[in-house]
Amino acid sequence: MHIHHVVPGVILTVVGGFGSVASGEDGLGSAFAAVLFGMGAGLVLDEFALILHLDDVYWTEAGRKSVEVVVLTAALVGLLLAGFAPFGVNDLSREELQNRAGVAASVGVNFLFALIALSKGKGGWRCSG
Numbered sequence: 001m002h003i004h005h006v007v008p009g010v011i012l013t014v015v016g017g018f019g020s021v022a023s024g025e026d027g028l029g030s031a032f033a034a035v036l037f038g039m040g041a042g043l044v045l046d047e048f049a050l051i052l053h054l055d056d057v058y059w060t061e062a063g064r065k066s067v068e069v070v071v072l073t074a075a076l077v078g079l080l081l082a083g084f085a086p087f088g089v090n091d092l093s094r095e096e097l098q099n100r101a102g103v104a105a106s107v108g109v110n111f112l113f114a115l116i117a118l119s120k121g122k123g124g125w126r127c128s129g
Contacts, residue, residue, distance in 0.1 A: 004047055004050060005043045005047065006043060006044050006050060009039075009041070009042070009044035010040065010044060011040065012039050012043065013036075014040070015040070016033045016034065016040055017033075017037055018033075019032070019033030019036060020034060020037060045066070048066040048069040048070070049062055049063045049066040
């Protein structure tokens with residue numbers, strides 16, 4: 001039996017997530033849970049292609065998906081750390097909440113279309129080399 005590092009990643013993510021919920025918003029417990037969650041998420045994202053294909057495709061063309069997902073996640077985390085919160089909901093009027101719900105629905109539908117296109121192998125990019 002070969003255990004990929006996605007297995008401890010899932011365990012750390014689950015423990016960190018439950019620990020964060022159980023510890024509340026502030027304190028050392030919450031910070032420790034966040035570190036566990038981040039470590040677990042990193043291990044899981046590194047094996048994204050393995051989870052997607054249910055096969056060890058790490059060093060193949062299909063394994064490139066893991067790298068792309070990690071880069072995308074790092075970019076999103078960077079934006080959040082820089083203070084960019086596109087769906088923040090502080091002091092919004094009823095109309096602004098409706099607009100944001102529409103945007104969220106649009107993003108969700110487009111994301112589903114992108115997943116369908118990717119699952120059919122129509123990602124729009126090809127590696128020629």
